[in-house]
Amino acid sequence: MLQEESDLALIIAQIVQKLKGSTLYAQLERQAWASLQRPEIKLESLKEDIKEFFKISGWEKKLQNAVYSELNVFPLPSHPAAPPEHLKEPLVYMRKAQVLINLRNPNYENGDSHSFRTHLGLIQVPLKVKDIPELKEFFVELGLTAGQLGIDDSTQVPPELFENEHVRIGQKVLSEQDSAAAQQYIRQGSPTALRAELWALILNTSSQPEDILYYEQLKTNVIQHDLLVDSLIYKDVKLTASNDDYYFVFEDYLYQVLLCFSRDTSVLGHFAYNSASPPKSYIRGKLGLEEYAVFYPPNGVIPFHGFSMYVAPLCFLYHEPSKLYQIFREMYVRFFFRLHSISSHPSGIVSLCLLFETLLQTYLPQLFYHLREIGAQPLRISFKWMVRAFSGYLATDQLLLLWDRILGYNSLEILAVLAAAVFAFRAVNLMEVTSLAAAEAVLADLSTLKVMPLLQIFLFATVT
């Protein structure tokens, strides 16, 4: 009991510490001072009255959302004496691996020659991943008895059965402005018209004048200074989004958002819990001297081929550039960074790969062995899907339904489950192929897939 209490106290202390530096804190302070003018605030019961005022005016809700947001993002508190590297990544060998990875293309597969258990896949790292019973529990809202958007809103189903009510609840959640409720709600999918607002609520972004000003400043930086990574961004957009049936329209927005992103030093904050570290560059002649080190690019993130595909789907939701930017940045520092840094985190790419391979080997052993025999290790095909969070592979409406669940469960594990579900779906065709190229061909076009039925069948309707 005592341990739990002291853990809780530690968590509270850390969150308070984090929030003290935020805009919200300043706003609350201002509001508290201003409220002194109000008649209902009495000196004798100052504390209670102000608390009551915060409750009524919705500020308490904003504080709740901020705390909830922090809980989502920050890892569990560790021993107070633990060095900061532990917060980034507790496993030593992972930290070592990450240093090496920093120098290489993130499209890299970790393959050791040691084997553990009888794992036949490419990932030979003893990380804990969930099995199907655990996944069923984790993703309980996706079960067969609950309604889902992506299934129960199809044209054959009368809207009165689920959709109408779900939309109504969604509108209520939005009017309450409750982050936690929104996150719970969105596990069953978001109605198209409410999605933009719901994501903003869950990610706890605000649209204060300061935020818009900050974005304008980033844009000014873009105009004033060129960065070498700008060329990487241009190349990436031209090679990926510009050729995409869905996203080519937003080419200009993608440039805008990514060029600003590269210059946004606030992104450096996420390296506190990211196993990776931002690359450093030294002023000429001062190599090794910390006082002359700068992070390069300013946000510490070097874009790679396909990076713009993290932003592209968001363009369907936000047509205002500063809002689009905020949402993307938040999505990146919460989720996407894990897809290209080596860590032991359950949502990190290594765990996702392992989860995928384990699911496949355990529940579709024949398929797995067959593909391995013909030299088509399944991960070789599914890796690119997971690294891009399926962006550019699924139809946009399906992708958004998938990302709804990423936000709802605050986890990327669903990417691995979907990858396995896709293999399960195409198993019959895959059993007949005799080469890696043929396997790739069977799985080349995912644009007609319906994500939610696939996931449901794989998790809840397969005999385990």
Next chain:
Amino acid sequence: MAGKVKWVTDIEKSVLINNFEKRGWVQVTENEDWNFYWMSVQTIRNVFSVETGYRLADDQIVNHFPNHYELTRKDLMVKNIKRYRKELEKEGSPLAEKDESGKYLYLDFVPITYMLPADYNLFVEEFRKSPSSTWIMKPCGKAQGKGIFLINKLSQIKKWSRDSKTSSFMTQSTKEAYVISLYINNPLLIGGRKFDLRLYVLVSTYRPLRCYMYKLGFCRFCTVKYTPSTSELDNMFVHLTNVAIQKHGEDYNHIHGGKWTVNNLRLYLESTRGKEVTSKLFDEIHWIIVQSLKAVAPVMNNDKHCFECYGYDIIIDDKLKPWLIEVNASPSLTSSTANDRILKYNLINDTLNIAVPNGEIPDCKWNKSPPKEVLGNYEILYDEELAQGDGADRELRSRPGQSLGPRGGRSRDSGRTVLTTWK
């Protein structure tokens, strides 16, 4: 066993020919006995002209109505719509209701248009009311964006101000006749780009009016970011969405061809603007198409040997109001991308399934009421017979408060009825 359908065409396009061949139809020449002729607009003129025309037999079908130009020539379309509106006004129909400033509430879907040189003076009067506006000059008889230019000064169209009194449109040489319309300089932009909508509409008969909307329409985007600035008025890439023009732009992409499906548009609008306004927009689009067909129905030669597949061009402005720009009698069957080829192939396929039932030798006396199963990607846009009859035996689910009056007949959104918010 009925014989095989004998077909002729003077348009050498694979999407057509592949469709004929897959049905096992037999190619013949124009001079032989043919059952099905997919003809260009020049040929239809000959078939139905006074001098060179000939009677079609009961087992012969063609893909144009004799006087389709009532709808597909820019000046005649406007003339017919104006006439239709005046008629409705005269009979006191609620459709012709106007607002305080004299604008039609439900029938204002064509930008202000004048014929040149005939209406030159009327145009000048209108131009002077808002001298900073931009107008678009379009030659009446051309397509693919040819000969179009923008003006914002009267001096730019000096040559049409010559006093030339002509009595009718028929005596005017088509080379000289232009229409001038108020340019929509506040188009809805997506990703900063201007786009227009191309929708396919199949008409099997005008009286009673029976028309179908192809569900897979698409948006055509400009490759360059839109700017209303006057310095860019000459840059056709910014303003004209015709693929024929965009194809020559530097940024033209051959993978997607600058095209978006209508479903993408719907997803984008619902996500950024909300469901109600998006549904209202699509309802309005269906409405204006039906109204344009009703406008020309009285003057159209409803020859029973004919059907027609039109290409409707629609622009949406930033207030989410759709505008009918023009109707094409011969929508392009050229494919600019792989997706395009598939779309046009399926379009022709579904069109043939409706126009030539069962792929058998046609009998033009049939009732032109195909069963639901053959519609393919088409959905009923408007069926005058059904709308005027008792609507109760239709299997459409209607929501409470929905009126099934003479304006009924709605387009179904992928199988499900969409509440039309038509008043």
